[in-house]
Amino acid sequence: MSPMAQMLIALAYAWRRSLEAFKARLEQPS
């Protein structure tokens, strides 16, 4: 796998992790 492909997979993972935290924050009971 090329360095670019590996980086893009890692980038997708990084965004997924932040979006899961975003979802948790958005849906937390007020």
Added chain:
Amino acid sequence: MSSRVVVAIRVKAAPARAFEVFVSEIGLWWRPNPLFSFTPRAPGVLHFEPGPDGRLIETRAGGKVFEIGKIRAWAPPHRLVFGFRQATFTPEQDTEVEATFEAVGEGETRVTITHTGWDSVPQAHVARHGFPSTVLLTRLGEWWRTLLSAYKDKEAEQE
């Protein structure tokens, strides 16, 4: 190959609220990733200066500010586009993030992130990040664990 990364998530909130929290609370939900640090220093706090002439910045503990990118499209509550640069990028190297907020179902929103432009970053630069396969495999493993955990929770709801 395409350098586009697309990640989507469905949230239980209307687009207006999702957009608001995305912009105004990014400092609370953003998770720094050592592979994509904006500067070589310890990660700071992210903050959007909202509006069509706004920008996304990172403020470090000492108060220094790094501009990650200017806002390039501001269309609340449906669309936001901003630049995304690391300090090591040259002026010609530039990536862009588009966030869209689409109403789906009853009071829910699909938030989609499309991150493009990594082909403007030369292979040599990318390679210098260093992605040993063990790191990659660990990350993939973590990712699948998260996905399977979410799937398990969803399935439990339906029982």
